[in-house]
Amino acid sequence: MKRIDHAEASSKFIEATDHAEFHDRRLWDLRKKRDRESESLPEWQELRGLASAIKEHTLTHLADYLEQFEAAAQANGIVVHWARDAAEHNQIVHELLAAHGVKTLVKAKSMLTEECDLRPFLENRGILVVETDLGERIQQLDDEPPSHIVVPAVHKLRTDVAEVFGRTIGTDPTNSDVHYLAESQRQNTRPHFVGAEAGMIGANFAVAETGTVVVCTNEGNADLSMHLPKLTIASIGIEKLIPRIEHLGVFIRMLSRNALGSPITQITSHFRAPRPGTEMHYVLVDNGRSERLGMEDFWYSLKCIRCGACMNTCPVYRRSGGLSYGATYSGPIGVIIDPTFNLRKYSNLPFASTLNGSCTNVCPVKINIHEQIYKWRQVIAERHQLPMVKREAMRMAGKVLASPKMYRLAVEAAAAGISHLPRTLIYNPFNAWGKQREVPGAAKQTFRQWYVANRGTKQ
Amino acid sequence: MKVALFVPCYIDAFFPEVGVASLELLERLGVEVAYPLDQTCCGQPMANSGCEEDAAGTEALFVENFAGYDYVVGPSGSCVHHVRDHLTAIPQTDRVLAVRRNTYELVEFIHDVLKVREFPWAEFPHRVGLHVGCATLRGLREASISEVKQAPFSKPLALLSAVKGIQFVEPKRPDECCGFGGTFSVFEEPVSARMGQDKVNDHASAGAEVIVSPDMSCLMHQKGVAERLGLDVRFMHIAEVLNGARP
Numbered sequence: 001m002k003r004i005d006h007a008e009a010s011s012k013f014i015e016a017t018d019h020a021e022f023h024d025r026r027l028w029d030l031r032k033k034r035d036r037e038s039e040s041l042p043e044w045q046e047l048r049g050l051a052s053a054i055k056e057h058t059l060t061h062l063a064d065y066l067e068q069f070e071a072a073a074q075a076n077g078i079v080v081h082w083a084r085d086a087a088e089h090n091q092i093v094h095e096l097l098a099a100h101g102v103k104t105l106v107k108a109k110s111m112l113t114e115e116c117d118l119r120p121f122l123e124n125r126g127i128l129v130v131e132t133d134l135g136e137r138i139q140q141l142d143d144e145p146p147s148h149i150v151v152p153a154v155h156k157l158r159t160d161v162a163e164v165f166g167r168t169i170g171t172d173p174t175n176s177d178v179h180y181l182a183e184s185q186r187q188n189t190r191p192h193f194v195g196a197e198a199g200m201i202g203a204n205f206a207v208a209e210t211g212t213v214v215v216c217t218n219e220g221n222a223d224l225s226m227h228l229p230k231l232t233i234a235s236i237g238i239e240k241l242i243p244r245i246e247h248l249g250v251f252i253r254m255l256s257r258n259a260l261g262s263p264i265t266q267i268t269s270h271f272r273a274p275r276p277g278t279e280m281h282y283v284l285v286d287n288g289r290s291e292r293l294g295m296e297d298f299w300y301s302l303k304c305i306r307c308g309a310c311m312n313t314c315p316v317y318r319r320s321g322g323l324s325y326g327a328t329y330s331g332p333i334g335v336i337i338d339p340t341f342n343l344r345k346y347s348n349l350p351f352a353s354t355l356n357g358s359c360t361n362v363c364p365v366k367i368n369i370h371e372q373i374y375k376w377r378q379v380i381a382e383r384h385q386l387p388m389v390k391r392e393a394m395r396m397a398g399k400v401l402a403s404p405k406m407y408r409l410a411v412e413a414a415a416a417g418i419s420h421l422p423r424t425l426i427y428n429p430f431n432a433w434g435k436q437r438e439v440p441g442a443a444k445q446t447f448r449q450w451y452v453a454n455r456g457t458k459q
Numbered sequence: 460m461k462v463a464l465f466v467p468c469y470i471d472a473f474f475p476e477v478g479v480a481s482l483e484l485l486e487r488l489g490v491e492v493a494y495p496l497d498q499t500c501c502g503q504p505m506a507n508s509g510c511e512e513d514a515a516g517t518e519a520l521f522v523e524n525f526a527g528y529d530y531v532v533g534p535s536g537s538c539v540h541h542v543r544d545h546l547t548a549i550p551q552t553d554r555v556l557a558v559r560r561n562t563y564e565l566v567e568f569i570h571d572v573l574k575v576r577e578f579p580w581a582e583f584p585h586r587v588g589l590h591v592g593c594a595t596l597r598g599l600r601e602a603s604i605s606e607v608k609q610a611p612f613s614k615p616l617a618l619l620s621a622v623k624g625i626q627f628v629e630p631k632r633p634d635e636c637c638g639f640g641g642t643f644s645v646f647e648e649p650v651s652a653r654m655g656q657d658k659v660n661d662h663a664s665a666g667a668e669v670i671v672s673p674d675m676s677c678l679m680h681q682k683g684v685a686e687r688l689g690l691d692v693r694f695m696h697i698a699e700v701l702n703g704a705r706p
Contacts, residue, residue: 354640402516
C-alpha cells in the first residue's frame with residue numbers, strides 16, 4: 001500500500017492562499033476561545049487530572065465496565081451487539097436495516113462510522129443515508145471525508161458551500177449568505193427526518209452504570225434522528241465508556257470549552273431506552289482498540305474524547321488541512337492513532353510534526369501526544385518503514401557524528417564550502433531547504449578553529 | 460565549579476560567533492570554561508528522525524566528552540532538551556545519567572545556577588521580538604506557555620530586561636512554533652516554510668528590528684525565510700546580546 005504523502009498534499013493546500021489563511025485564522029480563533037473558556041475555570045487543571053484518571057481507570061478495567069454497560073442497556077430494553085471490526089459493524093447495521101425494510105437512514109455525526117466506512121457500504125446496498133450534522137452534510141454532498149473531527153467542513157469557505165449546495169440541493173450557487181445556506185440545508189433535511197425508517201447516532205460517552213449513551217451536539221440533529229424512526233441504532237467505540245453518571249460532569253464541563261470555546265454544547269442528549277413500540281440497538285465496536293490497549297507506549301491515546309483541541313492548536317494541521325493526512329483521524333491525535341490501523345500507509349504522518357508540544361498541553365485528558373509522536377518515529381524506523389533516503393542519511397550522519405575526525409572534515413568543508421559554490425548549485429530543485437529560504441552564510445572558520453587559534457588547545 | 464561548553468554542530472559550522480559569545484559571556488560572569496575539543500553533536504538529528512540506534516555512537520561520544528564536569532552548558536534549547544529528556548540510545552549508567560542531569564541551556568544556567576541578573580556591559584537600543592523555541596519553552600519550561608493558565612514568567616526575558624536601552628515588541632502569537640523542527644524543515648518543506656513566513660511576518664508587523672532567541676536553529680530557519688522575503692529584520696542569539704554585541 002502506498003504511503004500517504006503529507007508534504008505533497010500540504011503543498012497543494014498552501015497554494016490555495018485564501019483557503020489556507022482562512023483555515024489557519026478560523027482554527028486559531030477556536031484555540032483562543034478555548035484559552036478564554038478554560039481560564040474561566042480556576043479548577044481547569046484539576047479537571048484535566050480527574051478526566052485523565054477516570055479514563056485510565058476505565059480503560060484498565062474495560063472488560064468489566066463493558067459487561068456492566070451491556071447488562072444495564074439490556075435491562076433498559078436495548079439490544080446489544082458486539083463488532084470485532086469495521087466489517088462486522090457494517091454487517092450488523094445492514095442486517096438490522098434490511099430486516100426492517102429500511103430505505104432511508106438519518107444519522108448524526110460519528111467518527112466511528114467514518115472509521116468503518118459505513119456510508120458507502122450501505123449506499124452500495126441501496127440504502128439512502130442522510131447525514132444531518134450541517135458540516136458533515138456538506139462533506140457528504142461534496143463526496144469528501146470530514147477534515148476535522150468536530151468541524152468537518154472547516155476547510156471550506158462559504159462560497160465553496162454555496163457551490164456544493166448549488167450543485168447538489170438546488171440552491172443559488174452565487175448566494176453564499178450563511179443564513180440562506182443553513183436554512184436551505186434545513187429545508188432539504190427535514191423531510192428525511194420525518195420519512196426515515198431508521199435513525200443512527202454515535203456516542204460521546206457511554207455510561208456503564210446506567211447503560212446510557214450521551215451525545216453532544218449544537219444542532220439537535222441527534223435527537224431529530226432518534227425521536228421519530230421505529231428503529232434506532234447507536235454505534236459506540238468501546239473506549240467511550242465511563243463508569244458512572246456522576247463522572248459525566250467532569251467531561252461535559254471540558255468538552256465544548258476545549259473544542260469550540262463555548263461553555264457547553266447547545267444540546268446534551270441522554271439516550272437510555274427505546275420509545276414504546278420501537279427498537280433500539282447498540283453496536284459496541286472494537287476495530288483495533290483492544291490491540292491498541294495492549295501497546296505499552298500508545299494505549300493512552302484511547303483516553304481521547306475527540307474534542308479536536310489538539311488539531312486547532314497544531315501549527316502543522318492548521319497549515320495543511322485535515323484531508324492532507326489521508327486518514328479518518330487527522331492532526332496530532334490522528335498522527336498517533338492512524339499507524340495502529342496501517343503502519344506502512346500512515347508511516348509519514350508522525351513526521352508531520354515539529355514536536356512542539358502544544359497539543360499535549362491543551363489535551364483535556366492529558367494524553368502525552370507529542371511524546372507519542374516521537375515514539376512512533378522510533379517504531380516506524382525499527383519496522384523498516386522509513387523512506388530509503390532518510391534511512392541512509394541518518395545512518396551516514398550517525399557515523400560521521402560519532403567520529404570527531406570525520407565530523408571535523410565535514411563541518412569545516414560545510415563552513416568554508418558554501419561561499420565558493422555558485423548560487424544555481426545551492427538553490428537547485430533538490431535542495432528543499434533553499435526553495436523558500438536562504439542557506440546560512442559561510443563562516444570564516446568553525447567555532448573549534450576559532451577556539452584553537454585564540455585559546456590554544458587547553459581543555 | 461567545573462563547567463564545559465557544549466557548542467552544537469550547526470553553531471560550530473555556521474554560527475561560530477554564537478559559540479564565541481557564549482564562551483566570553485560565561486567568562487565575564489567569572490566562570491572558568493573548558494571546551495572539550497572532540498565534541499560533535501548530541502544525537503538529536505538521528506533520534507528525532509526515529510533512528511535512535513544511529514544516535515548511539517554520537518550519544519556515547521557526548522558522554523565521553525562531558526563526563527566529570529559539574530555543568531555542561533550549551534546555547535541551544537533543543538539540543539539540551541535532547542540530552543536531558545531523550546538521550547536514551549545508550550545504556551543508562553550513572554555516568555550517563557549524571558551528564559544528562561548536569562546539562563543546561565545557557566539561559567537557565569545563568570538564570571538558575573549563576574543567578575545573575577545584571578549585564579552592565581550590554582546595551583541594545585533596539586526593538587526586540589523574543590522567540591523562545593518550543594523545546595526551550597515546553598521542553599525545558601524556561602517560560603510560561605499560553606496553553607496553560609499560570610503566573611507569567613520568562614527566564615530569557617528576565618535576563619534581556621537587564622540590558623540597557625532594550626525595548627520589546629509582542630507578536631500576535633508569541634509562542635506558536637516557527638516551523639523549523641529539525642529534519643521537518645526539509646521533509647515537510649511546504650508547511651515548514653509557511654510557518655516560518657508567518658512567524659517572521661508576525662514579528663515584523665509588531666515592529667521588531669531584531670529577533671532574539673536562545674534557539675539558534677529556529678533563527679537559522681527564520682533568517683533564511685526573512686532574507687528570501689526581503690524583510691528588514693535581523694537575527695541574533697541571546698548570548699550575543701547579553702555579551703554586549705550590536706546588530
